Amino acid sequence: MSDDHESTLGHIETEVALLMRFGEATRRATGTDEHRVLDRAAYVILRHLDSAGPQNVSALAARLNLDGSTVTRQVSALQRDGLIVRAPDPTDGRGTVISPTPAGLQRMAAVQAARTRLYGDMLADWSAEDRASLATLLGRLNHALVNRNRHR
Template sequence: MTDDRSQETDQDEATLGRIETEVALLMRLGEATRRATGTAEHRVLDRAAYVILRYLDSAGPQNVSALAARLNLDGSTVTRQVSAMQRDGLITRTPDPADGRGTVVSATLTGRQRMAAVQAARTRLYGDLLAAWSPDDRDSLADLLHRLNEALDARNRRR
């Protein structure tokens, strides 16, 4: 019995090691692919602006502290990013009606258009990369990545 448990533990440890390696490679290769992609659509937004605009697109206008909390970032970091995005015409800030000291951030038409262009370019890229995969495999990958992101998000929220 102990031998079986020891084998299961060793196998589980090896699997977790493979997962760690593959996630590290995914992050590195994803960033390298983004930088190396020649199309302009991939470059119309930096990564931080894209993530903020994607969240605003799905959740609607947010105050900076809610945005920081949702994205697991420091408030001062989000404030700097939002300021740069406002200068670039990607977002607008209005006084927060619930808290006079804060502001509510909304995506502008320009911000939404740039975000949509990056999203479409990335979707085409993944379509090309995964063209040989079956629809079931692509669906499984999407489900598993979603579960991984939910687990990472839940862990970050507990901290």
């Protein structure tokens, strides 16, 4: 690898590490209740269920690149809080699928709206093209991370 290539990769590594750190700090420091009605795991699970439809725990764990037991614990907490429901799996009568409840979708939408406003404020002086480029590149990065973790 050339020095420029390694330097660029080192810069990317540093920026991703900072993004994760600052993103978490921003989430914790945001004082509005809207950001705090769901923890990060619950939010991600509900977002996925909203977009992908009912899922069994193993499919959910695979999609989120988590251990099944971790997802089972998180799903149990969501069910206890009335944010998801379990139903018989229509493709496998022995299993169950998980779906968000109206209350779960309402909380998820509140967090999503609050986060969208936050990013809108932070990126207000960026051009529409820069915001679109950032969205595209972050999507590509997440896709690459998912593919890497699937092939390990």
